[in-house]
Every structure is written in C-alpha cells, then in structure tokens.
Amino acid sequence: MVSDRADETTPFLAMEVFRRASERADAVHLEVGEPDFEPPGYVVDAAVDALRRGDTGYTAAAGKLGLREAIADYYDRTYGVDVSPERILVTPGSSPGLLLACLATLDPGDEAVLTDPHYACYPNFVRQTGATVRTVELDATEGFALRPDRFAAALERDPEVLLLNSPANPTGAVMDGDTLREVVELAETRGTTVVADEIYHGLDYDVEARSVLEFTDEAFVTDGFSKRYAMTGWRLGWVVVPESYADVVNRLVQNLFICAPSFVQEAGRVALEREDDHLDRVRETYRERRDLLVDAVADWGHGLDLGYTPGGAYYLLVDVSELGDAFDVADRLLDEAGVATTPGVDFGPAAADYLRLSYATSMDRLREADRRISVWLADV
Ligand SMILES: Cc1ncc(COP(=O)(O)O)c(C=O)c1O
Structure with missing residues (x-):
C-alpha cells in the first residue's frame, strides 16, 4: 500500500510541462527555472x-x-x-x-x-x-x-x-x-x-x-x-x-x-x-531579460497586464483570466505558438488564473517568445 504521505505528494507541474515541451524541438522554454549559462x-x-x-x-x-x-x-x-x-x-x-x-x-x-x-x-x-x-x-x-x-x-x-x-x-x-x-x-x-x-x-x-x-x-x-x-x-x-x-x-x-x-x-x-565579477554579470544579464519581458507583457494587451515589476529571481506571474482557463491557455500557447509556460496553480490557488514565465533564457529566445505570443494573441 502506498503511504498517505507519498500518495499526497503532488507532481511538480513545471517539470511535466518541460517534458512535454521537450518533444517539440523548436519550443521556447519559459516554464523552467534553470539558468541557461555555464558556471565559471x-x-x-x-x-x-x-x-x-x-x-x-x-x-x-x-x-x-x-x-x-x-x-x-x-x-x-x-x-x-x-x-x-x-x-x-x-x-x-x-x-x-x-x-x-x-x-x-x-x-x-x-x-x-x-x-x-x-x-x-x-x-x-x-x-x-x-x-x-x-x-x-x-x-x-x-x-x-x-x-x-x-x-x-x-x-x-x-x-x-x-x-x-x-x-x-x-x-x-x-x-x-x-x-x-x-x-x-x-x-x-x-x-x-x-x-x-x-x-x-x-x-x-x-x-x-x-x-x-x-x-x-x-x-x-x-x-x-x-x-x-x-x-x-x-x-x-x-x-x-x-x-x-x-x-x-x-x-x-x-x-x-x-x-x-x-x-x-x-x-x-x-x-x-574566487571573488570576481561573475555574480555582477549574472545579475545584470537577468535584469536586462526581466526588463525585456516586462516590456513585452505590457505590449501584449488582451488583459495580460502584469500590474507589478518583479524585483528578483527570474520569474513573473501573468494574469491570463481574460483569455480563459490558465491550463488551457498554457496548452494552447505550447501547441499553437510553441511557447512553454507553467500554469500558476502549481504555486497555490492564488495563482490559479496566472501563468508563470521564467526569463532564465537568452534575450534571443525571449524576443522569439514575445514575437510568437504577439502573433498568437492577434488571432485569439
Ligand atoms: C524557491 C526554490 N527553492 C529551492 C529550489 C531547489 O533548488 P536546489 O537545486 O538547490 O535544490 C528551487 C528550484 O527551482 C526554487 O525555485
């Protein structure tokens, strides 16, 4: 018999989305919190x-x-x-x-x-x-x-x-x-x-x-x-x-x-x-990416207003309730636009109407995600 504690352990949705998104060679990964650079x-x-x-x-x-x-x-x-x-x-x-x-x-x-x-x-x-x-x-x-x-x-x-x-x-x-x-x-x-x-x-x-x-x-x-x-x-x-x-x-x-x-x-x-400028460079890189994504979200329209500026880590939560159920929106974004995101419910009921976007990816991939999402939104 599986123990109650083991049985009650919920799956880590972001990793499930990652598995599914990895089946698409061209997917832009905004679902995972994995840095895209190498250690020094x-x-x-x-x-x-x-x-x-x-x-x-x-x-x-x-x-x-x-x-x-x-x-x-x-x-x-x-x-x-x-x-x-x-x-x-x-x-x-x-x-x-x-x-x-x-x-x-x-x-x-x-x-x-x-x-x-x-x-x-x-x-x-x-x-x-x-x-x-x-x-x-x-x-x-x-x-x-x-x-x-x-x-x-x-x-x-x-x-x-x-x-x-x-x-x-x-x-x-x-x-x-x-x-x-x-x-x-x-x-x-x-x-x-x-x-x-x-x-x-x-x-x-x-x-x-x-x-x-x-x-x-x-x-x-x-x-x-x-x-x-x-x-x-x-x-x-x-x-x-x-x-x-x-x-x-x-x-x-x-x-x-x-x-x-x-x-x-x-x-x-x-x-x-070894004290060097590694951490300063990493911080600056993420700051730039954050600014790009925050500006992109602001331009998307369709009620996808961010309403705040995330000050750290490499995530933001976007309210997608005007587009429908967050699970469906995440599925459609992956299937129709090739952009992987994590449904917010993974992070608690207060985030159920949201998608989490991670900017732990390059400026080029973020620009591509912005382009694809903008095109997709024009049709919904
Ligand atoms: C808030 C938070 N804590 C802990 C971890 C786990 O990190 P580690 O790789 O050090 O186990 C993560 C990984 O995404 C995280 O986002």
Whole structure:
C-alpha cells in the first residue's frame, strides 16, 4: 500500500510541462527555472581537478570544513553577519536543506505557514513530516508583496514554522530589510521558527535582498549554488541552522544523505573563494531579460497586464483570466505558438488564473517568445 504521505505528494507541474515541451524541438522554454549559462570555468576546473585527484569519497556529514568556512565568509562579506561554520551543513542541493529544516522543527499535527503563491514543492516538504500547511494569500495588486500584517492572523495560531522565500518563486517579489525584520520579530514573539529559502539571493534588481540571518540567529536558512552559479545538476547547497539544532541536523544528514559529493564541494569552495565579477554579470544579464519581458507583457494587451515589476529571481506571474482557463491557455500557447509556460496553480490557488514565465533564457529566445505570443494573441 502506498503511504498517505507519498500518495499526497503532488507532481511538480513545471517539470511535466518541460517534458512535454521537450518533444517539440523548436519550443521556447519559459516554464523552467534553470539558468541557461555555464558556471565559471575555474569552478569546472576545480571539480575536474578534484575528481582526478581522487577526491571522490565520503566527507563529514556536515561537509568539508574548507567549504563551510567559505560559506561563513560569504555571509560575512555579503550581509556583515557572523555565522559559525558549526551552524552550516552542506547538502546535495538546497532542497535537502528544506527537508532537513522541516524534519528538525515539525511533528505530525504541527503547522507550517506558507505564502500563496509559493514554490510548488514547499507543501510536499511539510507533508513528509505529518505537519499541515496554512497559507497566507498575497495580493496581486500589491505585486505579491509580503506585508507583515498579512501574517499576523496566521501567526496568532502559534504555528511551529513560517517559511519565507525572497526573492520569491514564482512571483519575483523581494522583501526589503524593514519588512523582513518586522516579520521575523512577529514570528519570534509567537515562538515560531522562521525557515528562509534564500536560493535566489544575488538575483535582485531593484531592492537589495536581505538575509534573515541579519535579524536573528534562530532561523534556518537554505541556499546553494544552483541558481547564481548555474550549478543545478551539480547538487550542492547548504542549510544554516540555529546553534541548538546543529547536532540533531547533523544526525539527520548522516542518516538520510551521508554527505554531498566530495569533488563538488571542492568546486563550491572555489566558486565562493574566487571573488570576481561573475555574480555582477549574472545579475545584470537577468535584469536586462526581466526588463525585456516586462516590456513585452505590457505590449501584449488582451488583459495580460502584469500590474507589478518583479524585483528578483527570474520569474513573473501573468494574469491570463481574460483569455480563459490558465491550463488551457498554457496548452494552447505550447501547441499553437510553441511557447512553454507553467500554469500558476502549481504555486497555490492564488495563482490559479496566472501563468508563470521564467526569463532564465537568452534575450534571443525571449524576443522569439514575445514575437510568437504577439502573433498568437492577434488571432485569439
Ligand atoms: C524557491 C526554490 N527553492 C529551492 C529550489 C531547489 O533548488 P536546489 O537545486 O538547490 O535544490 C528551487 C528550484 O527551482 C526554487 O525555485
């Protein structure tokens, strides 16, 4: 018998759309959140060198000390916060970090609060612990901003966990420092543990993304190399935990994952230690793409008004309700225009009338998507 928890796990729709879109050689992929560039050459070299040296065994569960120190330095130089390497656990991608944070803080019957819209996988992480999900609806007319007062009612129920994501997938919304501080203080007064997914940090174009660790030492923070270093398939991330959780999370990693790949950890250390203009270039590239897509949407008409400017990550949500059901619109866009998009319902009921568009693709492909969608719209 399939367990209830396994059975209740929902599919990740964006990946399903990707599979279907991949059957069309000419499709423009606006459905996936996969960076289209390569990691810096010196990072690839570091991995290859480590492989050739035979750096392929298990490491300590928490990860190599050199990488954990490089991550601690990253927090110091980026946010001016002092994070001891003892609180940092290296994971195979940031997804295991999210699971570890949930496993370490939630019991069956507990409650975790998420925003709606939210990253599609969050409820499934929570469900694996037997806890339940409560959502706080964000308002499209406010650009899906995370307003502290929206969390107040949910936090009054003293949930065990509040999961935050800024810059956010799928909205692209970024919390400013004052808002983040206020939400963290609100959670702490209720004894709620904040879990912050900071995987899109560094991809902020207007307001600077601030780390939860600037405001508290008692939060869990997940981050990694997938997005800003374009290392999705390398599977390398980390979770920062409150000091009192370091031992228990270490035991969880020992049992569930053993460790992240050793030679990949070496590459991660080099990526962090080698200061160059990689991240600035990546940010500028995405900013340009964001501007192109935001302008394109503004010209599409047919009620496809964006109504906000996404300030980070590489996504935006477009309301397609005037064209019909979002699933049908996504199907038609793929079949008739060759443009793949993700129906918003993947990200919660508040996004059901929307399509998520990702601009993690080249300016040329974005221009082509704009051209195809404009032609398609002229006929609907
Ligand atoms: C908000 C968010 N968190 C986490 C992840 C997973 O990232 P990783 O590759 O580090 O597991 C993604 C991937 O798309 C994401 O969008």
